[in-house]
Amino acid sequence: MLTPQDPQLAAGVAAASAPRRAFFRRATAALGAVATTPLLAQAQVQSAVPAEATPLAVPDWSRQPGEPVLWHPYGQPSEHERHVVRRSRGNAPFPGAASSMTPLADLFGIITPSGLVFERHHAGIPQINPEQHRLVIHGLAKRPRVFTMDDLVRFPSVSRIHFLECSGNTGTEWRTPTSANVQLSHGLLSCCEWTGVPLSVLLDEVGIAPEARWILAEGADGAAMSRSIPVHKAFEDALVVYAQNGERLRPESGYPLRLFLPGFEGNMSIKWLRRLKIGTEPFQTREETSKYTDSLPDGTARQFTFLMEAKSVITRPSPGQVLRQRGFHEISGLAWSGLGRVKRVEVSVDGGRQWREAQLQEPVLNRALTRFSLGWHWDGSPAVLQSRVIDETGYVQPTREQLIAARGLNSLYHYNAIQSWQLSADGSLKNVHA
Amino acid sequence: MSMPEAQSPRRNLSSAYRCLRAWALPLGLALGGLPLAAQAQTSPGAAPYGFGRAATPAAIAAWDIDIDAQGRGLPRGQGSVAEGARLYAEKCAACHGERGQGKPADALVGGNVPLGEQKSTPLKTVGNFWPYATTLFDFIRRAMPYNAPQSLQPDEVYALTAWVLHANGVLPADAVLDAPRLSALKMPNQAGFVSDARPDVSNWACRTCR
Numbered sequence: 073m074l075t076p077q078d079p080q081l082a083a084g085v086a087a088a089s090a091p092r093r094a095f096f097r098r099a100t101a102a103l104g105a106v107a108t109t110p111l112l113a114q115a116q117v118q119s120a121v122p123a124e125a126t127p128l129a130v131p132d133w134s135r136q137p138g139e140p141v142l143w144h145p146y147g148q149p150s151e152h153e154r155h156v157v158r159r160s161r162g163n164a165p166f167p168g169a170a171s172s173m174t175p176l177a178d179l180f181g182i183i184t185p186s187g188l189v190f191e192r193h194h195a196g197i198p199q200i201n202p203e204q205h206r207l208v209i210h211g212l213a214k215r216p217r218v219f220t221m222d223d224l225v226r227f228p229s230v231s232r233i234h235f236l237e238c239s240g241n242t243g244t245e246w247r248t249p250t251s252a253n254v255q256l257s258h259g260l261l262s263c264c265e266w267t268g269v270p271l272s273v274l275l276d277e278v279g280i281a282p283e284a285r286w287i288l289a290e291g292a293d294g295a296a297m298s299r300s301i302p303v304h305k306a307f308e309d310a311l312v313v314y315a316q317n318g319e320r321l322r323p324e325s326g327y328p329l330r331l332f333l334p335g336f337e338g339n340m341s342i343k344w345l346r347r348l349k350i351g352t353e354p355f356q357t358r359e360e361t362s363k364y365t366d367s368l369p370d371g372t373a374r375q376f377t378f379l380m381e382a383k384s385v386i387t388r389p390s391p392g393q394v395l396r397q398r399g400f401h402e403i404s405g406l407a408w409s410g411l412g413r414v415k416r417v418e419v420s421v422d423g424g425r426q427w428r429e430a431q432l433q434e435p436v437l438n439r440a441l442t443r444f445s446l447g448w449h450w451d452g453s454p455a456v457l458q459s460r461v462i463d464e465t466g467y468v469q470p471t472r473e474q475l476i477a478a479r480g481l482n483s484l485y486h487y488n489a490i491q492s493w494q495l496s497a498d499g500s501l502k503n504v505h506a
Numbered sequence: 507m508s509m510p511e512a513q514s515p516r517r518n519l520s521s522a523y524r525c526l527r528a529w530a531l532p533l534g535l536a537l538g539g540l541p542l543a544a545q546a547q548t549s550p551g552a553a554p555y556g557f558g559r560a561a562t563p564a565a566i567a568a569w570d571i572d573i574d575a576q577g578r579g580l581p582r583g584q585g586s587v588a589e590g591a592r593l594y595a596e597k598c599a600a601c602h603g604e605r606g607q608g609k610p611a612d613a614l615v616g617g618n619v620p621l622g623e624q625k626s627t628p629l630k631t632v633g634n635f636w637p638y639a640t641t642l643f644d645f646i647r648r649a650m651p652y653n654a655p656q657s658l659q660p661d662e663v664y665a666l667t668a669w670v671l672h673a674n675g676v677l678p679a680d681a682v683l684d685a686p687r688l689s690a691l692k693m694p695n696q697a698g699f700v701s702d703a704r705p706d707v708s709n710w711a712c713r714t715c716r
Contacts, residue, residue: 165610208561215551215553216561216562217553218558218561220558223558227557273554276554277554277558278553279551288572294655296648355574355644356575371620372700373621374701374702374703376701425715427714427715468709474709478706
């Protein structure tokens with residue numbers, strides 16, 4: 073959390089000519105790195121930022137031409153951003169049936185870079201040749217069809233920005249504040265621009281029968297991952313997607329083709345999509361019976377809990393970062409709702425007693441991450457930072473106590489409670505239940 | 507379409523008309539070619555775009571592998587608990603444990619305390635949790651064993667399904683499974699699932715709370 077008041081940079085700000093501004097940005101980026109990986113970043117800070125009393129020197133990179141065009145035919149982040157990567161909670165017994173998380177605290181705005189989109193695979197990442205990939209749509213259809221990728225790209229296309237969240241996101245936080253930082257607590261969450269064909273267009277193409285109610289979606293991965301999708305979702309806003317953030321899907325995100333169901337739990341947006349079978353009832357796959365169901369205290373389990381309800385979290389400041397100065401800090405975070413648009417976000421710095429309305433950064437999109445921020449003067453005393461989202465349906469993000477009262481402690485999935493970060497007088501932050 | 511890029515603001519009516527024609531013709535063609543619902547209604551049976559090729563049952567047989575809760579899709583074949591025990595030891599026990607107790611992969615057997623009475627996170631197994639036996643066949647066929655999915659023959663999948671159900675006390679040791687028998691099985695926890703009751707919390711946005 074760096075502000076212009078920071079004495080280390082005050083001189084640079086005062087005399088900010090254009091090249092110096094660029095240098096200043098670099099220095100800022102290096103300092104930002106302190107936030108997530110203090111050990112790694114300390115060395116960077118010392119080398120990149122001149123000591124306060126030292127006059128500015130002209131650095132080596134200003135005394136010679138830089139790298140040529142096509143240095144990287146496919147561009148790479150600066151080597152100083154090497155710490156901004158996906159991470160896992162730990163080693164999984166089957167590394168292909170595991171997840172990795174998006175480094176939310178290091179990101180800005182609402183779009184997740186494609187290489188940082190969280191992963192959840194059930195049998196690894198298949199390496200698919202798009203020329204050999206096919207999508208079969210059959211079952212209750214007048215004209216069952218096999219489509220090539222070329223066929224699919226010929227259909228009218230749409231591009232939409234939507235979040236994708238695993239229903240297990242934040243599932244570590246039911247009983248105790250478990251995750252060390254926001255990447256591990258909330259990082260099964262990403263937001264991209266998705267491009268593809270509306271599923272409704274494909275269903276019209278095959279002539280879906282009027283009695284159709286459910287569609288089995290199946291992947292071409294080693295899990296042949298499968299879920300039943302209600303037909304109404306297909307006609308509402310479901311997409312069959314081949315591109316993300318302007319380029320073809322990444323292998324981890326389902327290359328060359330995936331389903332995308334805005335606002336629904338991530339596992340239903342079947343990656344590496346190879347087949348859609350239209351039927352009248354849910355197909356009762358393993359994933360929708362024994363896995364992605366939510367256990368209740370009486371031993372029953374809720375099934376077909378598709379919707380990701382409204383949720384928000386402060387990403388700056390958050391654990392791993394350190395507030396080095398009193399004074400102005402911007403509290404910033406992400407809010408989203410599977411039911412529609414974010415209407416309002418409120419922030420508390422006293423553990424939920426007083427709330428102030430945060431600013432929403434445009435654009436505020438349907439079923440997309442929304443960036444919020446609130447300027448704050450930190451007087452150096454301990455604080456508990458929280459955010460609370462209200463979506464356009466009027467749903468207010470719940471407290472943990474309210475969730476537990478409704479569902480007990482064993483439902484694992486769909487935990488969307490207000491998150492608390494405890495700020496100590498030394499400027500460090502910690503995940504707490506408040 | 508070749509539209510003049512910058513027309514004179516003084517252009518006369520006839521050039522405006524030519525301009526209109528230049529738009530109207532391609533627009534009409536585009537509308538005529540537009541595969542909207544209207545066209546589908548006038549000629550039922552015609553695909554709006556006509557892309558792709560027919561998915562005949564023979565063409566997609568190798569991919570059409572799902573089994574639903576009624577057992578629709580089950581292939582011909584059969585397998586016994588005894589044969590399943592032999593296959594399980596060979597292909598499954600390394601991950602699911604000798605008796606299906608789990609580790610490193612999921613436990614298949616156990617969790618004998620009723621789900622509502624288990625103190626910590628409930629142990630959910632095939633016997634105490636899975637609502638449909640047909641799902642077991644579907645999942646083994648599509649995804650198991652983890653290192654060689656879609657490698658098992660129908661008889662092998664029946665046998666493994668039979669063994670897992672036997673190990674959970676759902677089938678006797680001498681049972682043989684085929685499509686009719688598997689479809690008819692009732693699982694102990696079939697009634698254990700309820701529909702989504704959310705929104706099930708109602709917070710309110712107090713500005714000054716407590």
